[in-house]
Amino acid sequence: MSLDFNAASKPKKERTKKPTLADRLEAFFRANPMKWIDGDNLRFAGRYAWRTQVSYIRLHRGMNIENRQRAIKNDVGETAYVVSEYRYVPAGTSSEGE
Numbered sequence: 001m002s003l004d005f006n007a008a009s010k011p012k013k014e015r016t017k018k019p020t021l022a023d024r025l026e027a028f029f030r031a032n033p034m035k036w037i038d039g040d041n042l043r044f045a046g047r048y049a050w051r052t053q054v055s056y057i058r059l060h061r062g063m064n065i066e067n068r069q070r071a072i073k074n075d076v077g078e079t080a081y082v083v084s085e086y087r088y089v090p091a092g093t094s095s096e097g098e
Contacts, residue, residue: 021045021049021053022045022056022057022060022061025044025045025050025053025054025057026057026061026063028042028044029057029063029086029087029088030088032087032088033088033089033090033093034087034089037086037087038083038084039051039083039085042086054086063088064088064089064090064091065087065088065089066086066087066089067084067085067086068084069082069083070082070083
């Protein structure tokens, strides 16, 4: 990716459009199909807004993004925390056989 530091001095029609958070998230999922990704790793799409971006690209860009939650147990078998993971399943791909 090249940076254009002179973009502001160019006429508006010549400026490069900056990718939106949804654009960045969509590109990330498309580059990593069928891989479960911890939600904490999606914060690049907005520290508190990445869940909204996931919903947006599901609805407006037709992406099949699955979610699963896994309970992580502590030494005595109690749930210590829950990991929420997401993956992109391209059209025509079976989501079975995790």
